[in-house]
Amino acid sequence: MNAVRQFRNGVISMNGREWSLLVACLLAIVVFAVASPHYATSGNAITVLRNSVELLLIGLGMTLLLAMGGIDVSIGIVMGLAAIAIGRVLGADGNPLLALVVGPLVGALLGCVTAAVVVLGRVPAIVGTLGLLGVYRTAVFVLLGGQWLSGLPATLTNLLAASVLGIPVPALVIASAYLAVWLALRRTPYGLHLLAIGNSEEKARLSGIPVVKVRFMTFVVSGVLTGIAATFYVATYRNVEMSIGSTLALDAIAAVILGGTSILGGRCSLLGTVLGVLLLRILQNGLLLIGVPSLWQPVVTGVLIIGVLGFEAISNRLPLARFQRARA
């Protein structure tokens, strides 16, 4: 009844995992600040936060997917496709409202496609989304026609770089997305259903949970969040390049796993994902600044995934963990 216990958690509830992530973030900052004179500057802090925006939004969706026992490896390229759509609207001198809406819309649409294949077609999520990843990659190349979409008008940039009551718009959007996902997860039947499906799809189905509906909706929600991420991407960089989003899915999966969401389903932590994203981006930025070539980044991320999961697997077998489980 892990799921029920999580139901009572607060918006920001810190347990051991979240505290240790926070400590790891601070530790990494201290180490990098000592190692590189360029590290501890306000400019760099803003860069790290700025680079986290898309991953935070996509990570929220990926948390839901993994907690449900699903996955989506095509999500980075989905952001690319949504970004292309936004770019086309901007390039055609469309109105800003349309530019704001088109991203989430394309994201939702592609989420429907993924859900149709994975949920309705009952295909394992990893294989289905890998196939779609191939299709979407070709789509990005074909839509871009071999060249970057660049020099887009600053319509969105001005809109999203503003601040309300001194709080920058990206922070506001991320906070409201976090709150919305948290509410859905912890205060509605949907959240309980999601975690139950993650625990055991078969048992969830037998107890009358609308498994297909919940799974379908989760893929669409992840798509919408990715579409919002694409809007921020276009607003910030004002161009779309060929390799857009190629490592985002891996980063998101790593952040979610770091955050303590169990890929075996049934346990998830939104705050853990947020801290996982920050830790990942702090590490990537810090390693770059102390002179590690960026080619090593996927290696570091991969090692983090395997390391965290391996550590969890081993520590679960220690006598103390067995004792605690027996007591629970």
Add this chain to the structure above:
Amino acid sequence: MKKLRNLHGPALTLALLCGLWLIVVVGLAVLKPSVFNLGTVTTILQFSTVLALVGLGQGLVILAGGAGIDLSVGGTVSLSAIIAILSLKMGLPPVLLPVVCILAGALLGALNGVLVNRLALLPFIATLGTFFVYSGTALAVTGGAAQSGVPAWLLLWGRGVVMGIPLPFLTLAIPCFALAGLVLMSTAWGRWIYAMGYNERSARLVGIPVDRVRLILYALSGALAGAAGLVSLAWLGSGRPNIGQNLELESLTAAMLGGIVITGGRGGVGGVFAAVLLLVTLKTGLLQLNINTVWQVGIVGALLVAVLLADRLSQRWRS
């Protein structure tokens, strides 16, 4: 038509694949008749060798069930080729190059097996992690540059052709498939693999060493990827750190098209062999028609999705 309906299992898969292959070939014949010569056949078989070896390993891992999948194959191909060529530069006797290449692949595969077996990680997440570790390491160690220095005798093997058939295909891909088919059909090991793929619980209960078989299969998938790396070295004459790109997608598509069921326990390697030839014929055909190579990954991905959906539909249709 009636005869077709009576076909099922591997025979149906093979019949469908042959049909698809004929469509591709006839399509190509109509659009560009000039491609039909022995040279094209040689090219197709040459390109097939790497995918055939990797697809065989992928197929066996999936066949053994337990949600088995090896997403790291592409990274293993790249990294084992790079390890082999770099150790040659560090003074390894050239004679040992093939051994090192295959051994490196086997060790990388065994690491997957340990993660899946001992740490009980889900195969897709463990091999997704190692995929990025392996392919990333291959790129980062070399800085993305191709590594030259393959000995001349290896090129002789890699580029040799006997009666239109490339030597690596003749001496490596065909024997590997024949051996795997033989083991699956007529040895206890083959029965074990099918049994644990079909129902792991009962396989354990009847005393099949499930964990050992699985570890060996992951190591074997790695070793076959290492062999594919060796073929790429011998054929291209240099170690390219991105040679394994998209192989995880292509090998999965080959295994699924070849009739191996994603949940394990059903399918055979003959279908995988046919599917590899179909895929490579298709890719070569697209290349001959001057269609941009970026279409290849999309078409392979669409094929993967289509074959998985078709499998589900046919199950519903039958029941």
